Amino acid sequence: MDADALIERVLERSVSTGEGSGAPPLLGQAIRHAVFPGGARVRPKLCAAVAAACGEGRGFEAALGAGAALELMHCASLVHDDLPAFDGADIRRGKPSVHTAFGEPLAVLAGDALIVMAFDTLLRESRDSPDLLAPLMAILIDAVGTPRGIVAGQAWESERTIDLSAYHQAKTGALFVAASMSGAAAAGLDPAPWRALGERLGEAYQVADDLRDVLLDEEELGKPAGQDASHLRPNAVQNFGIAGAIARLKGLIADASDSIPQCAGAPALREIVHGQAARLMPKSLLRNVA
């Protein structure tokens, strides 16, 4: 079974656990709606790829658990960010957003449950390597909560003056940093040298997202377009222009590749990172630019 299928299997195990005996049925359905079918699963894939590259097999299961936990946190943040109090987005991944399909109360609760489920996933999937639980949990907490995680990132939008660097680093970068660091930690390595890879990829992903928000329409995006402009959010295309943003994206991918620490699987991991660049700039995007 390849890593992609293994990631889906861990996510399925987590969501099924939440549907267990005594569960209110609609909450279970709302959670399943938020998690399946998924997006690109880029965070868990990065986590698994780093573990495979530097661990040569060690800690791969814990890395899958940590990656799935990050994906569940990502899904939780999408569900809450789509709420009327934030973006008020009616569609997500080409289907109704959770609050549109299930109502606002269940959307709030599904997000809450997904946060708890992420920790449950970490606990369950590191059962065979209990020493990894505390370090992986510390990385996850740092990426999600306050002062520097995605919740803090989203909260910057409610401040009168925004710290742009803290905003981007927390809102998009944090989960990518956690993905690369968790992969290394699961393999038993010091995660610190792997921070740069996550930071660069997170920034690249943010620039690509800014480009898509400006250049694609709702059908191509699977979510409302032009959201940054309508919510007065900073956007790289505004700052650098389209060509400038594309150049920045390419530079970030190159930096990410260069940052990969020495390890047996470094060449294969560099290939994967460059593969991301192609995925981040799909044909439709380049067609709209041309």
Added chain:
Amino acid sequence: MDADALIERVLERSVSTGEGSGAPPLLGQAIRHAVFPGGARVRPKLCAAVAAACGEGRGFEAALGAGAALELMHCASLVHDDLPAFDGADIRRGKPSVHTAFGEPLAVLAGDALIVMAFDTLLRESRDSPDLLAPLMAILIDAVGTPRGIVAGQAWESERTIDLSAYHQAKTGALFVAASMSGAAAAGLDPAPWRALGERLGEAYQVADDLRDVLLDEEELGKPAGQDASHLRPNAVQNFGIAGAIARLKGLIADASDSIPQCAGAPALREIVHGQAARLMPKSLLRNVA
């Protein structure tokens, strides 16, 4: 320093951590508003009392951490339950609710951050006894998420038909069960025999809350009164009448006391449980009944 002061100290440590370098200031203020000044802190006090009674000192720090984690989860649930999509309560503990003071986006995010902070508290406060992390985490997760935790309990209100026993057990009972079981687990004991104590106390607390909702006014409650009737929620006074509900409350306290397993500190713990009964039926409540 007594247990009450130690609990406040752990909570202060958690909230301060969330206000650390890089934090968006308003989010930090919203979280502090949700946690201080607190309510009765009944869940962490129960956790500490059980650990003291059965552990004779062992694991007391981890029990304080687990208790504080439960209190942060309780605060998170109050912040989200007060949102306009649920109770739409403007006041809580005699001051503006979080969404009233800080707006809806920061209330959603403060609740999310408090959930993550609870896990961070567990991790930090069990650092000196790492073997306790996984068992305490499992108890916490069970009490909060799906299928049986407080999130699931709240979600029953969105179902077309409500499973009343699952609803009450999850919405109020779960955190009390976790409090008594965490106290025992922190002391290194099998937590299972301590479940009944939490269940009975949780049910007693729910009946007392139902009585207060019917009998007290907003000023005495520190939150809107008559919420159960206006949200068509089940209420023990509706089912049993005032005298019946008070009799039930007394019976539950007696059952809770009787359920305490054999241990060195059992007599002292029974005193504490009976002390709760007095707290749950304050003079103003009895005056209104008389």
